[in-house]
Amino acid sequence: MTASGTGRPGLPALPVVRAVPLVRPVPVAPVALWVVTRTLLLLCVFKVLVFPGPDVTTDVSVIYQGWYEVLRTGTFPLDDVTWQYPPAAALAVLSPGLLPFLDYAHAFFVLAFLADAVVTGLLLYAGRRPGKRMAGAWVWIAGLALLGPTSYARYDVMVAAVAVAALLAGARRPRAMGALAALGVLLKVWPALLLAGTARGRTTRTSWTAFLITALALVLLFSAAMPGALAFLRFQRDRGTEVESLGALVFHVARHFGWEGEVLLNYGSVEFLGPYVSLVSTLAMVLTGLVFGWLLVWRLRARLFTASTACDAAFVAVLLFTTTSRVISPQYLLWLVGLAAVCLVFRGSRMDRPAHLVLAATFVTCLEFPVWFSHVVASDALGVPLLFVRNGLLVAATVLACRTLWRHTVTEPAGAVRPLPTQRHVPAGKAAERQPSSARK
Template sequence: MSAFRSVPRALARASTRHRLLALTAAWLLTRAAMLWLLAHNTRPLLGRGAVAREVWKLYQHWYAVLSHGAFPAHDTLWQYPPGAGPVLLSPSLLPGLTYFQSFVALTLAGDALIALALARAGTRPGRRLLGAGYWTLGLPLLLHVPLARYDVQVTAFAVLSLLALGRSTRACGALAALGALVKVWPALVLLGTPRGRGSRSAWTWAAVTGAAAALVLVGVFRNPLAFLRQQGGRGVQIESLGGTALAFATHAGWPGRVRYQYGALEFTGPHVTTVAHVSLALSAAAFGPLLLWRLRARRWTPATPYDAALSAVLLFTVTSRVISPQYMIWLLGLAAVCLTSRETGQRPVAALVAAACLVSAAAYPTLYHLVASCTWTGCALMLVRNGLLTAAAVLSFARLWGATRPAAPRRQPGPGPHRLPRGTLSPS
């Protein structure tokens, strides 16, 4: 009898091994294709070299400044928290390679770490490998852009933080804090931690780790808060929701123009400041429904922290003044974490995010000149991409809200209109 019982288990283990081998092969093939695209990024449909230029020109310039113990305080392009400094210095860990080669190699390592963590989580009882497959096949939808931005490294902090929650709230909080020091958004992954001792532990460790790491960075580098001045001066980027509205307005006679400033193509002209202020107000207002959800949520499942993180980052993404293509990397990572759980309600949201990635890749780098010129095609691309993201944000929050509200008690069926309770005499 025991031999018969062991057969399904053996088949399950074999099936899991086969899926892991398939995932490994898919990761190797897709990453080779991404590297090929990066090596040929000077072609017109691949960005004419603009994608790789971010690393070998801008990041490498900042590396030279950071190597002397200071943040680039007077550079309007420097808009990142102090934790970005060590990430941009990390290519020095691989001697014998150029800065560009080392950066890409470390980005691939971060990508592999995410895939490995998702695969490991997916093999646990009650979990699925769908998240690892989603990340493996989803990241290449953005072509070679992820290899030339440091958002993969930031996403790794957020993904590892969420996956660590079930085993160590301390590690969850510490990783979220380190990610927030690099780019602020990973702090949002703590929004859905279950109430009680575990949540207090995660937030406490996040605060302690963040404060300690910040003190170290302040002691090592000069001008650690210089990024605030540059970040505050940013306008409305052409890829944002506000930018899409202004792009269509140019066809109605609005006299605004697109200009390269603060490291991005932004709109200048009448009412741009108003649109920027509205975006900031909407981002601040996004805290309202999230806080209300946190206060009124009653049901927590293992997937709730994952779903809440994706919902929160989506809300802040669609209300941003920027929505750069690399923001899609964040959403892919968080959606992949959701898909590791069988209890997630975010599967249709993950599909919308993947569709938005496809359109985003068409807009940048493939047809970015049409977006920058505010042609009808460029406007349509951004309308579809941002429409998908907005739909994803609304659907994500709605499903999160519904999944965490207590189920209504089932009413016991009463006697029908023509059926009398047992024991009641029928009328004569």
């Protein structure tokens, strides 16, 4: 704001208010970091640079490409137990066909890169608006770099793009949020949790109605167009305890005390097989049910819904699902990084510390897979501590995020002091004027 003359003699100078732009300019630093880190990721998945550990790109060049050959014939992989994904996952697997001038794997990596670019652009745009911040973009840029080439070697980055778009749209466009969440669910089930914290009333009714209608329409469309759209439910049910999960820590330690089980590739992942594995898997599912019971109680008791509550609740819900799951694959950290990034776009979000713990867990995840995965499989003196640290960080992030969400939406709003209905707020100056002269002396 600057002062200038009015141009008419005898009149005092009046202040001239300069227009403040609604959107701040794009900062150079996060864009530069994104360019550098993404160039390195592309060089790794294109095998120009050799990343330590097993080749993470074989899931694309072998498994995804095998599914691609089946899906393009008009049916789902009905005889392949590793197909454990909802029907819209076919879109992600078939998408490299959009770039016929590249081989399948290279086309997939380019599309994953583009999905990453979309998420980064959305977070940068949102962070520049009034009342928002750039911390979300920084979390996303750092998170994918810390996870390493796995970020581009799974289709989860595409699912994360849909989830981020849904949450950013939710504040003003609940119908779009519901439709995008439904698409996310049909890509990979976890985006159903995006609607856990929608504000009561019209927002919840609109978003959930759009979600149900879109999900039903997509299921009917895929079921009519391609046989076996829901076969993934049977294959997913038969999963065991994967070596990187929280429950697997029991068997990693038990192997040093004579446990007679073994580690094998089972249902598309490296799992423990042997005595008591089914018991631990059942307990994991029971624990998942219990934590979602807590989430339902939170939903019923929550009193305050702010602009960031939907993002915070989605982050908490996916943390609960991930930490208690029978499977904590490295790409699951992509989900958490994406949701943490959206939370930190909002200045009112209190999820900074859980988000930082997730970033730390993402870095340790890259160390345990792929860098030192052989030590994890062997349950040796390097692999077991790595898993304890990674899973410990996830547990700490989950507990802290749950506590923060409860405190700022249930406890503090319930204990807030409210003025009595008969009281009126009187400004201090007016109150002084109303006092008798004897009281003001």
